[in-house]
Amino acid sequence: MNTYWVKTPTKSYPVYVTGLQDEDSWLKPLKKIVGTSPLLILTSPRVARHCWKTLKKALNVLDISYQIQLIPDGEENKNIKTVATAYSGFVKRKVDRSTKVLILGGGVLGDMGGFVAATYLRGLKFIQVPTTLVGQVDSSVGGKLGIDLPEGKNLVGVFQQPEAVFCHTPFLKTLPRRELRGGLGEVIKYGVIDDPKLFGFVSRNVEKILGADPVCLLEIVKKSVAIKARVVSEDEKESGLRMILNFGHTYGHALERLTDYETYHHGEAVGVGMVWAASFLIRWVYVQNLYFCQCWIW
Numbered sequence: 002m003n004t005y006w007v008k009t010p011t012k013s014y015p016v017y018v019t020g021l022q023d024e025d026s027w028l029k030p031l032k033k034i035v036g037t038s039p040l041l042i043l044t045s046p047r048v049a050r051h052c053w054k055t056l057k058k059a060l061n062v063l064d065i066s067y068q069i070q071l072i073p074d075g076e077e078n079k080n081i082k083t084v085a086t087a088y089s090g091f092v093k094r095k096v097d098r099s100t101k102v103l104i105l106g107g108g109v110l111g112d113m114g115g116f117v118a119a120t121y122l123r124g125l126k127f128i129q130v131p132t133t134l135v136g137q138v139d140s141s142v143g144g145k146l147g148i149d150l151p152e153g154k155n156l157v158g159v160f161q162q163p164e165a166v167f168c169h170t171p172f173l174k175t176l177p178r179r180e181l182r183g184g185l186g187e188v189i190k191y192g193v194i195d196d197p198k199l200f201g202f203v204s205r206n207v208e209k210i211l212g213a214d215p216v217c218l219l220e221i222v223k224k225s226v227a228i229k230a231r232v233v234s235e236d237e238k239e240s241g242l243r244m245i246l247n248f249g250h251t252y253g254h255a256l257e258r259l260t261d262y263e264t265y266h267h268g269e270a271v272g273v274g275m276v277w278a279a280s281f282l283i284r285w286v287y288v289q290n291l292y293f294c295q296c297w298i299w
């Protein structure tokens with residue numbers, strides 16, 4: 002098991018990355034983090050179908066009791082209506098301030114479930130257990146939580162750090178190829194902004210990664226989490242360095258919005274956004290050079 006620490010002024014917490022070989026090593030830290038608090042699992046029917054068996058087994062081994070609440074996932078449901086449904090479910094289940102919320106799911110569930118937890122009763126403690134590549138390499142780490150408005154993506158939200166993040170890479174083995182390809186967009190982003198070796202690793206192993214090779218997936222999750230943890234530790238609230246993580250996102254979000262969140266997955270839109278941003282930069286440099294040459298000739 003590999004542990005990375007996010008150390009921010011508001012909270013320090015571990016991000017555990019585990020692979021096939023350490024199937025059970027995340028259980029001990031999970032037990033410690035849940036402690037004696039009542040536990041509420043927030044997940045979606047789709048995620049539960051693929052991942053609940055593994056988590057249920059872990060909770061049974063650890064003798065942790067829990068309640069479950071299901072909410073829909075998918076970008077089209079990342080809105081105030083689903084949040085209101087989740088709040089009502091919390092009331093029905095008598096969730097109080099001592100309850101910890103464990104969010105089991107991908108990027109949308111992590112952002113939206115975290116937002117529900119961080120705002121219900123002025124803030125509950127929560128644990129992220131991301132089950133997609135985008136969730137593991139990016140959105141579950143760093144405490145950016147929120148929902149979309151009809152006017153745009155992630156327009157409502159808060160910064161609130163989780164108690165811990167468990168990136169258990171065997172969850173990724175059931176992901177469709179398209180989900181893995183989307184997640185790879187965020188991994189390539191880390192390669193471009195910070196780690197040429199990671200970029201090279203992805204280029205050499207792209208087919209293995211898309212085929213859910215466990216060794217390659219573990220490698221790219223570890224490398225990505227290490228970068229994300231370091232950047233967030235330096236700039237929690239995105240006042241400087243953290244903006245680098247938005248490479249490709251401005252165009253990407255616009256593309257998602259313009260296509261009503263129906264055509265592109267988030268990671269795919271980020272991939273297109275990075276190409277557009279890079280080509281804009283190349284043109285800008287070209288125009289600057291042209292201008293400089295003209296001034297020089299005149």
Ligand code: GLY
Pocket residue numbers: 139140142143145239243246247
């Ligand atoms: N996904 C970019 C960030 O967390 O800052």
